[in-house]
Amino acid sequence: METPAFKLDGKAAIVTGAASGIGRAIAATLGAAGAAVCVGDLDEEGSRRVAAExxxxxxxxxxxxxxxxxxxxxxxxxxxxxxxFGRMDILVNNAGLQHVAPVHEFPLEKWNQLIGVMLTGTFLCTRAALPHMMTKRWGRVVNISSIHGLVASPFKSAYISAKHGIIGFTRTLALEVAEHGITANAVCPGYVRTPLVEGQIADQARVHGIPAQQVVETIMLAPSALKRLLEPEEVASLVLYLCSEAAAGITGAAYSIDGGWTAR
Structure with a gap:
């Protein structure tokens, strides 16, 4: 039997948080597969740069x-x-940010910001996109959660709460929209080589009182079988698969791409 090609010709996609990091790689990968791509981000200059690429x-x-x-x-x-583009077929909810602090010192405005962008933002984007997908009776929603949507680490209460919530939202959505030809899945990366992770290294070093390199070796990669940061393109390849016809039978799933973190 011929394996379906991972082509998205004639489809239109939105990728949020697409000016850099994982979002940028996803936008480029979907574009290379034939999709017309809306590069969404607060960073307008970065968004324009990615769209131009x-x-x-x-x-x-x-x-x-x-x-x-x-x-x-x-x-x-x-x-x-x-x-x-005359249509709206694929939504990748990727926008995210981080703040590292113990719960008793966590600023309320930071809590609200992280939950607002990652969890409420995922809901708002999905709610706005669904009518377009329902009209075509075809759609793909891929929500970028995190390995921290499955497990926890200290000092990241807002991020981990949002990422756990994204998985619950994804599963609920999958049950609601299957009859409309729409799938919904979550992707749960471990530490990826992105500006967000690079910023976390300094934050973790400050909170734990250790050098930056020790953060990577003893905190970030300690649970992983693969002792390296993932590359954004690796995550983007999984997202492309979930957006393709090859994954038409997959919905309500949370896919780990974590270097073996959760194999223990």
């Missing part, structure tokens, strides 16, 4: 500045995508 490679892309924690900006993001 996709177009230089022969793809179609637009850049839209959006704060995914705000319903009005999310609705504008989805509307811009549908107007530019």
């Amino acid at each position: 996709i177009e230089r490679s022969g793809g179609r892309a637009i850049a839209v500045r959006a704060d995914v924690s705000r319903a009005d900006q999310v609705e504008a993001l989805v509307r811009a995508t549908a107007e530019a």
